[in-house]
Amino acid sequence: MIDKKYIGMKSGPHVLDLERGRVRSYSKILGFTDPVYFDVPAAKAAGYPDLLVPPTFLFGLEIETDDIYSFFRTAGVDLGEVLHGEEEFIYHRPLFAGDTVTLETTITDLYEKKNGQLEFIVRHTVATRNHEKVVEMKSITVVNHR
Amino acid sequence: MSTVDLSPGTKLPTVEIAPVTRTMLALFAGFSGDHNPIHIDIDFAKKAGMDDVFAHGMVSMGYLARVAATWVPQERIRNLRGRFTSRTPVGGAPVVTGVVREHTVVNGERRAEIDVVVTLAGGPQTIVGTVTVALD
Numbered sequence: 001m002i003d004k005k006y007i008g009m010k011s012g013p014h015v016l017d018l019e020r021g022r023v024r025s026y027s028k029i030l031g032f033t034d035p036v037y038f039d040v041p042a043a044k045a046a047g048y049p050d051l052l053v054p055p056t057f058l059f060g061l062e063i064e065t066d067d068i069y070s071f072f073r074t075a076g077v078d079l080g081e082v083l084h085g086e087e088e089f090i091y092h093r094p095l096f097a098g099d100t101v102t103l104e105t106t107i108t109d110l111y112e113k114k115n116g117q118l119e120f121i122v123r124h125t126v127a128t129r130n131h132e133k134v135v136e137m138k139s140i141t142v143v144n145h146r
Numbered sequence: 147m148s149t150v151d152l153s154p155g156t157k158l159p160t161v162e163i164a165p166v167t168r169t170m171l172a173l174f175a176g177f178s179g180d181h182n183p184i185h186i187d188i189d190f191a192k193k194a195g196m197d198d199v200f201a202h203g204m205v206s207m208g209y210l211a212r213v214a215a216t217w218v219p220q221e222r223i224r225n226l227r228g229r230f231t232s233r234t235p236v237g238g239a240p241v242v243t244g245v246v247r248e249h250t251v252v253n254g255e256r257r258a259e260i261d262v263v264v265t266l267a268g269g270p271q272t273i274v275g276t277v278t279v280a281l282d
Contacts, residue, residue, distance in 0.1 A: 025177040029170065030208040031163070032215075055211035055226055059204055060178030069182065080184060080194025084203035088227035094220065138227075146195065 002075045002110050002119055002143070012104040014065040020097040023051045030054065043096070051097035055089060058135055062103055062125050077119075077143050085120065085140035093134045101127045101134060119143040150217045152258045152281060158244040161213045162267065165239040166201050174205055201234035206264045206272050213242045217260070218279045224257060228275025232266070239267040244277065256281040 020040070027037035035042035036052045043051050063069075069079055095101065109122035125137040150158065168186075175186045180202055183190035191199045207228055214223055234240065244262040251257070257278055264273035 022177065025173075029173045029177050030205075030212050032212055034215075052220060054208070055215065055220060055223060056204055056208045057178075060180040062179075064179030064181070078194075079182060080190065080196075082182070082184070083233075084230050086227070086229045087203065087207060088225065090225055091223055 001112070001116060002077060002121065004110055006075060006107050007110050009107045010104060011066050011071070011106075012102070014062075014103045016061055016065055016101050016103060018053055018057075018061075018095060018097050018099045018101065020051055023053055023057065023097045026057055026060075027054050030056075040097075048094075049096050049098070053095035053097065053099070055091070057095070058101070058103075058125075058127055059087065059089075059137060059139075062105065062127075062137065065103060066105055068123075077121075081143050081145055083142045083144060085142040086138075087140075088136075088138040090136040090138075091134075092136075093129070093132065095129070095134055099129050099134075101129050103127050117145050119145070152217065152246050152260075152279070154246050154248050154258075156246045158213075158217060158246070158260070161209075161216075161242040163209050163240040163242065165237050166205060166234055168199070168236055171199060171201055171205070171236070174202060174208075178202070178204060178208075180204065198236055200236070201238065203230040203234075203273070206230075206234055206240045209240050210242055210262060210264055210273060210275070210277070213244075214260075214262070214277045214279070217244070217277075222280040223277065224252075224280055225276070225278035228262070228264075228273040230272065231274055232270040232272045234266060234272050238269065238272075240272065241265045241267050247276075249281065 105125040121141040127135040
């Protein structure tokens, strides 16, 4: 059982540079084709300052930067038992390659169901750019002690 | 972008995505930043009691977002949320569907709430969720 002491635990702030190459590769693997995700002149012609960042891009970067899997190990969570339960993105402003965003994540809740067989980890990430909120992510990770 | 009808009750065109491959999962892991070995390392997956690796939930949600960005210019997407209901195995082919449920007004902005489902072709639902978009 994950210790409830982790409720309220904050990680970050983590500063991320949104890089053109990464935006292009991520967009390509998900099958985006609109040139605004790939071609800087096309993005600018569309009125964007640089390549448009696709909607789910920050999720993986947050995992990578926050090193969430290390936290799981520390908390005694077996990565083989982890499932993504729910995800929500709240969009305030679009993001572009070249942006620097700051991420802060809070573990907002930890609870169990089915007599502890299922554990739920609720995390809230706020991403800001120049101190302005750009995206929020709310995640529920499920640990299934099969 | 051509105008998509977002009046309540509209069924958006179904989008069929190509089957997920191991290569795609490996690249997605690298490019997304989610390196969880359960999605890319068959040895790890088997040790965890699975027959094989399976896709990140965010693969399907990423596809869903891509489809949603064809309904409105991306900057009009206000909210994307979903519950992951089944795993997507290697070879699973996501199918994205959406139905406009209703219009709302939030902070003076007209919005459409779109109920979305991602299903595996010939299989179970993998995501049940909602996309909220600004109408103007």
